Amino acid sequence: MIEVSGPTRTRLPAGFRIALDHRVWAVDDGEVMFGGAPPRMLRLSPTARALICTDGTCTVADDDSAALARSLVDAGMAHPVAVPPQAVPPASDVTVVVPVKDRVDSLRRLLGALPEGLGGVIVVDDGSADAAGVQNVAGAAGARVLRHPEPRGPAAARNAGLAAATTPLVAFLDSDVVPEPGWLPVLLERFADPAVALAAPRIVALPPVTGWLGRYESVRSSHDLGPDPAPVVPRSRVAYVPSAALLVRRDAASAGFDDDMHVAEDVDLVLRLHAAGWRLRYEPASRVAHDHLTTPVAWWLRKAYYGTGAAPLSLRHPGSTPPMVLNTWSTAVSVLLLLGRPKAALVALVVCAGAAERLARKLDVRRPRATAARIIAMSTLGTVAQTADAITRHYWPVALVAALLSRRARRTVAVVALTEGAIDWWRRRGDDPEVRLSLPGYVLARRLDDLAYGGGLWWGALRHRTPGPLRPGWTDGRRGAPRQG
Template sequence: MFGGAPPRMLRLARAARDLLAADGTCTVADEASARLARALVDAGMAHPVAVPDGDVPSACDVTVVVPVKDRADGLRRLLAALPGGLGGVIVVDDGSVDADGVGGVADAAGARVLRHERPLGPAAARNAGLAAATTALVAFLDSDVVPLPGWLEPLLALFADPAVGLAAPRIVALPPGPLSRIDGLLARYEAVRSSLDLGPDPALVVPRSRVAYVPSAAVLVRRTAVGPGFDDGMRVAEDVDLVLRMHEAGWRLRYEPAARVEHDHRTTPAAWWLRKAYYGTGAAPLAVAHPGSVPPMVLSPWSAAVGALVLVGTPWSAAAAVAVSAAAAQRLARKLPVRRPRATAARLIAMGAVGTVAQTADGVTRHYWPVSLAACLLSRRARRTVAAVAVAEGIVDWWRHRGRDASVRPGLLGHLVAHRLDDLAYGTGLWWGALRHRTTEPLRPVGTGS
C-alpha cells in the first residue's frame, strides 16, 4: 500500500490483506482487525467512516467558546445557528468598545459572558473560555463563521477514538444573503481558494503533509489534550502552533469535510491583501518555535536537481531532468519489495516529479518572489521563465480549484490575477516576518535525505 501522511509504503501480511473487503473497507470485529484499523488510520491511509453510536460523545459534552471584539451582528448570526443541547456557550469579549452591544447579544442567547477590559488577542480570549469550560470537549468558533446544520455530528464521531485530540470541519464561503450569489472577483476567488478551505477530502492533520494545519476559526478539541490552550503571545498562526504541539505530544488530529462551517471572507481589496500578508508573517515565529515543521519546500536530492533543471528552461536541461528522474526510479526499484518494482518505482517518481514542479512553481511565484523579481531585472531569460511559470501555475491552480463551490464559476483571468496577488501578499508577509524576527528559518527548504 502506498499513501498516508506523510507518504509511505506499507506491506501488509496476507492475514491483514484478508481483513480488507473488496471495496477497501475494514470492519473492526476483533483484536486483529482493530490493530489493522489503528495502523491504517494512524498512518493516514484510511479514514473512519462509521462508529457505534454508544461510543460517540453528544452535544451536551461540548462547550462552544466564541472570542469576539466589536462584531455584535456576526455574534448574533453565529449564536442563532448553534444547535440545541450543548453543554454550554461562552462568549469572550476581547476588549470591545461596544461592550454593552456584545453583552446584550450574548445574554439574549443565554450565553455566559467573560470580558477582557483591553484587547489581549484571539488566543488569549479562547484560552479564557477554555479555562472556564467544564465539558470534555470544547468547540472554538470565531464570530465571523456560521456552522451549517449537522456540522457537529461528524466531528463528534471522530472523538469515539480516544487518541483523537482535535477535529476540524471544512470552512467554506458564506454567501452574502439567503437569495444572493457569491459575486465579485475576490469573492469568487475566495470561494474556491480560501486559505481556510482545506478541500473536500478527509485527512489526518500532519505537519509537512497535504493537510498540515487547521484554522482556529472553527475547531473541536478534547479539553485534556490541549492543556492551557493556545500560545497567547502569538497574534497570528497560533492555530498552527497548537496543531504542531498536539502532534508532537502524540495526539491524532483529523480534518473532516463532511462537517461544514461558513466563513465571512474578506473581499475588499485592501483588507483581503493585508490579511494574506498577515498570514505570511506567522511563518517566522512558527519556524523558530518548531524548526523544520513549516518549510517553504520539502525536497529530496533528486527532486531538488529536477526542480533546478526545470527552471533553466532549455531542451538540454529538460532532458537532464528526465535522466535524473530515470536514475532515481532505477535506484528506488532496487529497494521495493513488490512484484513489479520498475513500474511501481516509475509511477512513484513521476508523482514525485509532479510534486517537485508544483513546489518549484510555488517557490518562484510565492515564497521567493523577491528573488524572482531580482532575477527578472537582470536577465531576459529569467523574465521569460518567471512569466511562463506564473501563467502555467495559475492555469493549473484554476483548473484544480474551479469546482470547489458549485455556486461559483470563477473565470480563468480573474482567478489568475487574484492568485498572483495572493502569492505576492503571502510572500511579502513571509519575508517581512523573517526580517522582523532576524531569521532565515522560514525561507529554508528542507530535504528528505532520500
C-alpha cells in the same frame, strides 16, 4: 514552548469502520500499498490483507483488526467512515467558546445558528468598544460572557473560555462564522477514537458570494482545506487547520493557545498536539461558513499577515513548516527545469530515470521498475508543482531580482506565473457549482495572494532574524529538517 501530554488510550473501539483513501494504490495483490500523509509504503501480512474487505473497508472486531485500523488511519491511508453510536460523545459534552471584538451583528448571527443541547456557550469579549451590545446579544442567547477590558488577542480570548469550560469537549468558533446544519455530530464522531484531540470542519464561503475576490476566496481561501478527509500532520497535504472553527478535547488542549502569538497560534497548537502523540482529524463532511474578507486592501493585508506567522513557527518548531519539501534528486530536477532549456529538460528526465532505477533496486515487489517509475513520476509532478509555487509565492523576491537581471529569467517567471495560475483555475473551476470563475480574475487574485503571503513571509523572517521559514525541508536525511516516514 507550552508542553502538552499525550493520550493514555489509543485502541479503537469495536465497530469502528474505516475505508481506504482513494489515493492509495496497491501492488502484489494488495500485499504492498502506497499512499498516506506523508506518502509511504506499507507491507501487509496475509492476516492483515484478509481483514480488508473487497470494498476497501475494515471493521474493528478484535485485536488484529484494531491494530490494522489504527496503523492505516494514523498513516493517512484510511479514514473513519462509521463509528459505534455508544462511543460518540453527546452534544451536551460540548461548550462553545466564541472570542469576539466589535462584531455584534456577526455574533448574533452565529449564536442563532448554534444547535440545542450544548453543554454551554461562553462569549469572550476581547475589549469591544460596544461591551453592552455584546452583553445584550450573548445574554439573549443564554450565553455566559467573560470580558477583557483591553484587547489581548484571539489566543488569550480562547484560552479564557477554555479555562472556564467544564465539559469534556470545547468548540472554538470565531464570531464571523456560521455553522451549517449537522456540523457538530460529524465532528463528534471523530472523538469515538480516544486518541483524537482535535477535529476540524471544512471552512466554506458564507453566501452570497460576490465580486472577483469573493469568487476566488470561495474556492481558494486559506481557510478551506479541500473536499477530502485527512489526518492533520506536519509536512503533509493537511498540515494545519484554522482556529476559525475547531473541536478539541479539553484535557488534551488544556495548555491552550500561546498568548504571545497573534497569528499562526492555531498552527502552533496543532504542532504541539501532534508532537505529544495526539491524533488530529480534518473532516470536510462537517461544514462551517466563513465571512471571507473581499475588500481588496483588507484582503491583501490579511494574506500578508498570515505570512508573518511562519517565522515564529519556525523558531518554535524547527523544520515543521518548510516552504518546500525536497530530496536530492528532486532538487536537481527543479534546478534543471528552471533553466528553461531543452537540454536541461532532457537531463532532468535522465535524473528521474536514474532515481527510478535506484528506487527499483530497493523495492521488494514483483514489478519493481514499473512501481518505481510510477512513484518517481508522481514525485516529479509534485516537485514541479512545488517549484512553481515557490517561484510565485515563497521566493518571489528572489524571482523578481532574477527577472530584473536576466531576460531568460523574466520569461521563465512569466511563463510559470501564468501557467500555474491557469492550471490552478482549471482544477478548481468546478469546486463551487454556483460560482463562475473568470480565468483572468482568478489568475490576478492568485498572484496577488502569493505576493502578499510571500511578502509577509520575508518580513517575518527579517523581523525575527531567522532564515527558518525560507529553508526547504528534506526527505533524505539532509541536515536542517526531520526526515519523513
